[in-house]
Structures are given as C-alpha cells and as structure tokens.
Amino acid sequence: MSRRSRRGRRGAAPAEISMDSLIDLTFLLLVTFMLTIPALEQGITIQLPRAKTDTLPTKDSKANTITIDAENRVYMNNTPVSHEDLEADLKAKVAADPDVPVLVRGDERLQYGAVMEVVKIVYKCQVRKMAIVTKEE
Numbered sequence: 001m002s003r004r005s006r007r008g009r010r011g012a013a014p015a016e017i018s019m020d021s022l023i024d025l026t027f028l029l030l031v032t033f034m035l036t037i038p039a040l041e042q043g044i045t046i047q048l049p050r051a052k053t054d055t056l057p058t059k060d061s062k063a064n065t066i067t068i069d070a071e072n073r074v075y076m077n078n079t080p081v082s083h084e085d086l087e088a089d090l091k092a093k094v095a096a097d098p099d100v101p102v103l104v105r106g107d108e109r110l111q112y113g114a115v116m117e118v119v120k121i122v123y124k125c126q127v128r129k130m131a132i133v134t135k136e137e
Contacts, residue, residue: 063101064093065133066122070107072114083121090125101129 066086067075074081076089093100102122106115115132122130 063103064090065103065105066118067105068107068110068115068118070109072110074118083117086118087121087125090122090127094125094127098126099128101131102127103131103133105133 065075065077067078069075074083074086076086081089090102104115104118104122106118119130119132
C-alpha cells in the first residue's frame with residue numbers, strides 16, 4: 001500500500017478561485033445601495049414652499065418628522081397616521097422627553113388650514129421645539 005500525501009496527488013496545482021464573479025457581485029450590491037439609500041432617506045415626496053430658512057436639527061437629534069402630502073395624508077416619521085393617532089403618539093413622546101423636536105413638512109399645494117390643523121395638534125401636545133420645514137429661497 002502506498003501512502004498518500006495530504007495534498008492528494010503529488011505535484012498537483014493548488015485549486016484557484018475566480019474572483020471575477022465576486023467582484024461583479026460586489027459592484028452590483030454597491031450600485032443597488034447607492035440607488036436605494038437616497039430614496040429611503042427622503043421618505044414621502046412633497047413640494048416644500050420656499051422661504052428664508054434657518055438651520056434645522058441634525059438627524060442625530062432624533063427629530064420627529066410630520067409630513068402632510070398633497071392629498072392631505074399625514075405621516076409621522078414616514079408612517080401614515082390619523083390625526084388622533086398623531087396626537088396620541090406626540091403626547092407619548094413628549095411625556096418621555098419634553099424637549100423632543102418636531103419638524104412639520106407640508107406640501108406647498110395644500111391649503112393653509114390643512115397644515116394648521118396639524119400645527120394645532122402639535123401645540124395641543126405641548127411640544128416645545130417645533131419647526132415648519134421649507135426650501136431655501
């Protein structure tokens with residue numbers, strides 16, 4: 001009986017792995033994420049009114065965003081909510097942190113009263129830090 005070495009046959013070339021398919025997959029994933037991440041960050045698409053603006057809180061401050069689209073649908077942090085649910089959510093957040101920042105984004109095609117209904121809810125919940133988001137002129 002002959003003894004075999006650990007490699008199997010003597011003098012056999014080591015197996016090679018083609019890196020081409022792995023590189024292609026890496027670039028495919030990179031392009032996919034580059035296209036989808038901006039869409040996730042933007043959330044609900046609306047046309048903001050133009051006005052003179054100040055600096056808004058950064059994303060690190062965990063500001064809650066209330067968005068009202070052109071069809072008068074209300075979203076809290078990109079999740080659809082009714083006015084009653086919005087009020088309950090805001091009261092819970094204010095109870096947990098009285099200085100919770102709230103950003104109100106209203107589509108410029110909305111009537112003034114529709115945005116003011118949401119602002120009244122925010123005021124009723126005793127939110128101390130609220131801003132209405134606009135585009136810079």
